[in-house]
Amino acid sequence: MDNISVKVHDLTVAYNKKPVLWDIDLEIPSGILMAVVGPNGAGKTTLIKAMLNLIKPLTGRALFWGEPYENNRKRIGYVPQRGSVDWDFPTSVLDVVTMGTYGKLGWFKRPGKKEKERAVEALNKVDMVSYANRQISQLSGGQQQRVFLARALVQDADLYFMDEPFQGVDAKTEKAIVKLLEELKKMGKTVLVVHHDLQTVTEYFDWVTLLNTVLIDYGPIHEVFTEENLKKTYRSTIDSFYKNNGKVI
Numbered sequence: 420m421d422n423i424s425v426k427v428h429d430l431t432v433a434y435n436k437k438p439v440l441w442d443i444d445l446e447i448p449s450g451i452l453m454a455v456v457g458p459n460g461a462g463k464t465t466l467i468k469a470m471l472n473l474i475k476p477l478t479g480r481a482l483f484w485g486e487p488y489e490n491n492r493k494r495i496g497y498v499p500q501r502g503s504v505d506w507d508f509p510t511s512v513l514d515v516v517t518m519g520t521y522g523k524l525g526w527f528k529r530p531g532k533k534e535k536e537r538a539v540e541a542l543n544k545v546d547m548v549s550y551a552n553r554q555i556s557q558l559s560g561g562q563q564q565r566v567f568l569a570r571a572l573v574q575d576a577d578l579y580f581m582d583e584p585f586q587g588v589d590a591k592t593e594k595a596i597v598k599l600l601e602e603l604k605k606m607g608k609t610v611l612v613v614h615h616d617l618q619t620v621t622e623y624f625d626w627v628t629l630l631n632t633v634l635i636d637y638g639p640i641h642e643v644f645t646e647e648n649l650k651k652t653y654r655s656t657i658d659s660f661y662k663n664n665g666k667v668i
Contacts, residue, residue: 423484424449424578424609425470430479432462432469439465441633443479449577450607452600452623453637454614457630458653463613464500466630467580471497483578496576498567500583501560512558512566513551516541519573534573541569544602545595561592568599579603581612585619597623620644 427445431438440462447453455463468474470481472488483491496519516538542548545565555563564584571579584596600623603610611628614620620627620640627644629635629652636643636651 422449423447425481425483425611426485427466427470427481428479430466430469430481431477432465432474433477438632440469440476440630443630443634445628445634445637447609447611447626449609450604451609451626452604453609453611453626453628454620454624455611455628455630456614456617456620456652457635461631461652463630464582467497467582467611467613471495471580493574494577496571496574496579498571498579498581498584500586501564501567507556510555511551512542512547512553512555513538515555515566516569516573519570537573537575538569541572542566544572545569545599546591559589560587561589564588564592565595568596572599577608579608579610581610583613583615585614585616617649 423446425445425447427443430440430443430445432440439460443466455466457463465474469476470488481488483495488495513535517534519541520534520537539548539551542551545568547562547565547569550558550562550566555566558566568581568584571581585593588596600610600612604625612624614624621644625640626638627640628637629643629648631652631654636648
């Protein structure tokens with residue numbers, strides 16, 4: 420496959436000797452929106468963290484454009500789960516988003532006018548510019564998520580990892596995230612999103628990875644997001660989904 424952004428080989432991760440991911444081989448081409456789908460405890464978040472060296476795998480590694488993560492750190496943006504962040508930290512919305520410029524600016528240089536303008540532009544894209552001077556602790560869950568997205572945007576990365584960005588957000592935020600994903604794709608960016616809502620996978624994404632400790636399948640939606648593969652991924656729980664919602668594809 421040509422133009423691969425990420426190549427994962429033989430990735431295995433275990434917690435307390437229990438495998439969470441087992442022997443994952445995955446290739447992610449450039450310019451796609453990929454959902455990572457699977458039941459709770461399937462290893463979706465672990466996959467992202469292992470790829471980004473946030474946790475150490477037992478075996479295997481991920482290469483970005485053929486090189487280790489450290490060599491391409493500045494080209495990669497990461498939006499962690501909102502619940503993993505201390506939102507009581509005393510800082511403003513604008514400051515949080517401006518932090519996204521540090522990677523390319525360098526930690527020993529202070530953000531200037533140009534960086535602040537980029538931060539404001541990113542906040543405008545997620546409809547949060549009017550909250551620029553507000554403390555992050557005063558925001559709703561959906562507003563906090565949009566601030567996180569703006570911070571990732573201002574990095575101007577080529578590859579984005581987003582961990583459950585739609586989880587627990589309001590309709591306005593969900594709409595803003597979808598619009599943002601579409602814009603990133605038009606710009607030729609690659610986006611990998613941990614996602615839990617099966618009903619919106621075909622609407623929001625063009626590729627999917629199905630995961631349940633082992634890799635079930637991955638590829639274009641029309642090839643991979645099938646009833647057979649979903650039953651392998653979710654086992655018996657998928658039967659009730661089809662009963663209540665009809666066919667996914």
